[in-house]
Amino acid sequence: MDIIEIKNLNLFYTNFHAIKDVNMKIKANKITALIGPSGCGKSTLLRTLNRINDTIEGVRIEGDVIVNGKNIYDPDADVDRIRRNVGMVFQRPNPFPLSIYNNVxxxxxxxxxxxxxxxxxxxxxxxxxxxxLWDDLKDKLKMSGLELSLEQQQRLCIARLIAVKPEIILLDEPCSSLDPMATAHIEELMQELKSKYTIVIVTHNMQQAARISDETGYMLLGKLIEFDATGKIFTNPSKQETDDYVSGRFG
Amino acid sequence: MRHFDLEMNDLKKKLVDMASLVQEMIKISVDEIVKRDESLSKEVFIREREANLTEIIVDDTCLKLIALNQPVGADLRFITSAMKINSDLERMGDEAVNICEIGLNLLKYPELKPLIDIPKMASAVTIMVKDSIESFNLSDAELANTVLTKDDEVDELKRIVFKDLLQFMTNTSDQTTLSRAVDLMLIAKSLERLGDHATNIAEDVIFMVHGKDIRHIKSI
Known part of the structure; x- marks a missing residue:
């Protein structure tokens, strides 16, 4: 079942055309990865899914992002509600300077x-x-979230997000500040979480996209070049540009 | 050129060299029987050792390329196809050795009958092997397709050879005649297997080029 449908989406940063005519359908309870070289628009696209781009001055968005049948860009859409339903995890863990309990x-x-x-x-x-995190932290709930390891901080940020019962979790390079072992743990966590949530992840790490995602979109210069099952993208992509990128010949 | 591409080119060269070696083995083994020259068998046995060693080297190269580079897309298809082609080539070398060994036994006795269809089979198989390797070297899926068609021709020739030899066998009780007929059948079987291996290589080339698996299409 498709939980998100992006239709003819265009985004402009003042005069810069950052997202060009993107159309894609994201399936519920799957992990969808967005890959592409720096500046291709993948993080911008991710941020359109919970209207975080709205906070940037000069941004203009055309097209529809339909979540559960409702266009989140409709004038009457409740942005707070959208952001509760579509939560976001960032590159660096950003727990509040509060206790673990109060963070969540x-x-x-x-x-x-x-x-x-x-x-x-x-x-x-x-x-x-x-x-x-519960087994490790149940006796330390009053400890500051900032005292945790980076991996635990990132887990705490995900816990903070899922406490408000979202349907969709967006992750923007969630492992880029983590070591390989912590990365493996977060990847494992994503696999665990997908039975309850739909996950969309932006990653520079193609092996990570290959390991964890069900579907992968390759973006270049604001366009979604190819979007298909991850197995297909990494063994037999339909477009030469995709093959060049995933095989490391470009980007 | 990237270091990875240089290594991929080196892998391709190793496989093409191995294919040349195997082609020589097939030609010499058939010559041994057609020209009735048992001294040629030595040449095949020497080359077999080289082919076996190359198989190990190619497999090792492929494993290292996968482990160290995590190839995807066309590169992944190339390496996995190379591993399968490598295995087919080594088994083709084994078939050439089989032909040679049966030939040594056959040459102890006078010719059972002038060989007509077996040299025809050998010639068709040689073309299949040559074209399958050429299609791999040039990533030419169309050429690979011609190999698949040619396999039917080889199978038909094998059927004719078997039919003729069975006729010989039913009309005689002479042990040496029977033994020579069986040997010729085994040689025809080996030639047919060579054609099958060339077909496998052609199928791998089509997968490598188009990502399309055409194996067993009729049976599944």
């Missing part, structure tokens, strides 16, 4: 999603369990 509970409290302490406790526990 932050979205619940600010959005007034729960009123009772025991409900918050339950969701904090459930979220930390989902990112496999």
């Amino acid at each position: 509970a932050f979205g619940l409290q600010i959005n007034r999603l729960v009123s009772r302490k025991d409900e918050t406790d339950f969701i904090v526990k459930e979220s930390l369990e989902d990112v496999q």
